[in-house]
Amino acid sequence: MITVEHLTKRYGPVVAVDDVSFTAEPGLVTGFLGPNGAGKSTTLRMLCGLTPPTSGSVRVLGLPYAALSNxxxxxxxxxxASAQHAGRTGxxxxxxxxxxTGVxxxxxxxxxxxxxxxxxxxxxxxxxxxxxxxxRLGLAGALLGEPEVLVLDEPANGLDPAGIRWMRDLLAAFADDGGTVLLSSHQLAEIEVIADRIVVIGRGRIVADGTKDELLRGDGTFVRSTDDAALTAALQAAGIEAQTRVGGGVVATADAELVARTASAAGVVVVELREASSRGLEELFLELTAEHAREEVTA
Structure with missing residues (x-):
């Protein structure tokens, strides 16, 4: 079990992590996502006792990491993974x-x-x-002590497709045995497959936290057309709430038939029409972090 409560880290005037709270529970793989500079790495370093927080707390198995016995x-x-001693053998x-560690x-x-x-x-x-x-060597080191919790930052980097599949199966088995997995990764397709719970951070703050099903389940209808701007205007003029999505398409709070009829009346050609609930993690991620992505020094 990992419990993060009101965690904040400031570097002078820069707030790298801002009042972050979430949990990673036993038996689940928790995906920890965010764009570059969002505060993921800083949060993980505070979790592992490598960076002192300005305020707030992190408990792993009920205690701060540094207070754990061995x-x-x-x-x-x-x-x-690149931090291993290059002159030693694996x-x-x-x-x-x-x-x-006495193993x-x-x-x-x-x-x-x-x-x-x-x-x-x-x-x-x-x-x-x-x-x-x-x-692989870094993961071997993480597994060496037969731990109850795994904290992994981009563990699939450099792995081929077979290696990614192997890691996915290994982490799923670890969680199935009652272990806690906190996994940070930019490989959204893999997170979508393996994660049971997803936490998204942007500009140092949590912007989404829930089960995968909760976060990927949308309301209304998703529609893509030859002119999304005109379609959005037509839907709104008909009294239907409509919002364009990052990457294209519109989400409307109406059933598919009404959306299609409104588009037809406005002379807009519909090229995709489906329930909004079928959106993927990449679409959700871009939607949540569009205003938070940055390429600054905060990690």
């Missing part, structure tokens, strides 16, 4: 982590097998690894 045995963390990286050396072989790094690959220096291999 946190490496209870919380598996992968924030930056096996040495894991053996040192095992020594520091038996046999566990090193177990996690290497779980993440699919061969004996020959684990004997190579990390500096020779591809990004995908570093990700």
């Amino acid at each position: 946190p490496g045995r209870r919380v598996g963390v992968l924030l930056d 096996r040495e990286v894991l053996a040192l982590a095992a020594l520091l 038996g050396r046999s566990r090193v072989d177990e996690v290497l097998d779980v993440v699919g790094l061969t004996t020959a690959e684990s004997a190579r220096r990390v500096g020779t690894y591809s990004l995908g291999m570093r990700q």
